Amino acid sequence: AQTVTQSQPEMSVQEAETVTLSCTYDTSESNYYLFWYKQPPSRQMILVIRQEAYKQQNATENRFSVNFQKAAKSFSLKISDSQLGDTAMYFCAFRGSGYALNFGKGTSLLVTP
């Protein structure tokens, strides 16, 4: 079974600064998908960014980018120019050959003025 580990339960960053959230996973599969989801206080799950394992190029979505290290099974999220609205729980998720998304326990990010 795949496991997803987020080792930082809580993080804090000042507005306009850059923060990196870490995620590691364990799998024996070679083809899979990785995701970062944001969950604000409203508890809605919002897709931030997605990475296909067969793509070597790191995914980027505006201020959000990932550092995907397939050999190390690492998938970190970098948020540049942090904004107050980025305050939320961030979940890393893995999908392999099955149908299920397997989530990590989350990192609570607080952006301070």
Added chain:
Amino acid sequence: EPEVTQTPSHQVTQMGQEVILRCVPISNHLYFYWYRQILGQKVEFLVSFYNNEISEKSEIFDDQFSVERPDGSNFTLKIRSTKLEDSAMYFCASTANYGYTFGSGTRLTVV
């Protein structure tokens, strides 16, 4: 932007009662899912549904749970006899390929 719609947003029920949580997936999506998030914990997979049948389920999805697509648009999760530990946020999701879209969730409180 197409949305996954869930109703109700909050439901309170007595222990032992049956509840039905409703979802309207995005119309051209083919795969539907239910996930659960107990307060303060991670999101957990319950079940996936494709071509009018369950394609995968977790160990959480026991005999008290069932899913149904009663018509061409709705996708429901039924919990037959609710327990206190069923209190959680329940998310519906749908996807056409690997782009999952989640609904806003139903907060279920069992008292």
